[in-house]
Amino acid sequence: MSKRRPYVRSMDGWWRRNPYFVEYMIHEGTALFVAAYAGILLAGLVRLAEGEAAWNAWLAALKNPWYVGFHLFALAALAYHSFTWFKIMPRTMPPVIVEGQRLPAWVITGGGLAAAVVASLILLGVVWGMVR
Amino acid sequence: MKPTLKRSNAPIFWALFGAGGMLSALIGPMLVFITGLAVPLGLLLPADTMSYAHVLAFARNWAGKAFILAVIALFLWHAAHRIFHSLHDVGVHAGTGAKLVCYGLALVGTVIAAWALLAVGF
Numbered sequence: 001m002s003k004r005r006p007y008v009r010s011m012d013g014w015w016r017r018n019p020y021f022v023e024y025m026i027h028e029g030t031a032l033f034v035a036a037y038a039g040i041l042l043a044g045l046v047r048l049a050e051g052e053a054a055w056n057a058w059l060a061a062l063k064n065p066w067y068v069g070f071h072l073f074a075l076a077a078l079a080y081h082s083f084t085w086f087k088i089m090p091r092t093m094p095p096v097i098v099e100g101q102r103l104p105a106w107v108i109t110g111g112g113l114a115a116a117v118v119a120s121l122i123l124l125g126v127v128w129g130m131v132r
Numbered sequence: 133m134k135p136t137l138k139r140s141n142a143p144i145f146w147a148l149f150g151a152g153g154m155l156s157a158l159i160g161p162m163l164v165f166i167t168g169l170a171v172p173l174g175l176l177l178p179a180d181t182m183s184y185a186h187v188l189a190f191a192r193n194w195a196g197k198a199f200i201l202a203v204i205a206l207f208l209w210h211a212a213h214r215i216f217h218s219l220h221d222v223g224v225h226a227g228t229g230a231k232l233v234c235y236g237l238a239l240v241g242t243v244i245a246a247w248a249l250l251a252v253g254f
Contacts, residue, residue, distance in 0.1 A: 011223055028218045034156055035211035037164060042204050042241055042248075044167075048191060049251035052184045059182060062172040071168025078160035085157035112157070120162035127166060130190070131181045 027084040033077035036070070086112030145213050145235065152210025155202065163203065191252045201249060205242040212238035 015021035047058040061067060089112055090105035097103070169175065171182045180186065190196035216234035219226040 015221065025218075025221065028214055028221070031211040031214035031218070034152075034160065034207050035215065037160075037168070038204050038207035038211065038241065041167070041200075041207075042245055045191070045200060045204065045245055045248045048184075048187055049248040055184045055187065059172075062168065068169065068172060071164055071172075074168060075161055075164045078156060078164050081153075082157040082161055085153055116158045116161075119158040123159050123162050124166065127181065128177065131178050131186055 027080065030077040030081035030084075033074045034081065037074050037078070040067075082116050083113070086116065145209070148206065148209035148238075149213035152206035152208070153214075155206050156210060160207075188252060191249060192254055194254075197249045201242075201245055204245045205238075208238040208241040209235075 015025045044055075044058050047054040062071075086109045090108045093108070095102050096108070166177065167182065170177050191200060212234040216226060216231060219230055224230065
């Protein structure tokens with residue numbers, strides 16, 4: 001046991017002092033909404049396996065204002081995740097060389113965001129087509 | 133004697149993180165809109181979009197099963213990896229215990245999803 005009490009600088013709120021890290025914490029924080037949303041879907045899937053009454057109870061619960069409110073925040077969080085995912089993709093993927101030139105960052109980000117819009121519209125179209 | 137190099141398991145978790153991040157970036161917002169807002173509030177889509185019959189038929193189809201499992205499992209693995217690596221940033225000195233909790237919950241969720249998809253039948 002040592003009587004030394006070395007000074008350890010507090011790290012409390014370190015990220016709040018720099019806008020760059022505030023943004024970082026927000027985009028990392030979107031994972032909480034991704035996890036919670038996956039949890040809601042998982043609960044629904046288990047209810048589906050339990051039968052029609054259980055499924056309908058889960059479906060009715062989604063109309064609860066708390067769930068609707070959560071999904072509004074989750075929509076914002078996932079849209080932000082989507083935006084930042086493609087914004088940092090030029091730095092998270094290996095460099096792409098086209099005709100001896102490195103593909104510019106905005107092409108990768110723009111391409112990713114365009115792919116997200118197209119994939120989302122396809123998903124909506126497929127859901128629409130399946131139930132119509 | 134040179135000790136044999138221990139293989140890292142990091143690429144597996146990183147691949148699951150990346151796959152889940154990509155899937156949620158591509159269709160996450162639209163999925164939340166459909167299941168969490170459009171259907172409960174009766175916007176845009178037909179009222180019976182997520183009726184028991186419709187969703188059961190989807191979950192009994194092999195492609196539907198694959199889609200549901202991919203969404204739930206990969207979203208969970210993505211979030212688990214990101215939350216685990218953010219613990220340090222919020223002052224939690226994460227070790228093996230935190231790793232077990234984060235990845236363990238994702239694994240449990242994946243197993244439950246797989247079980248439920250088998251239980252709904254074919």
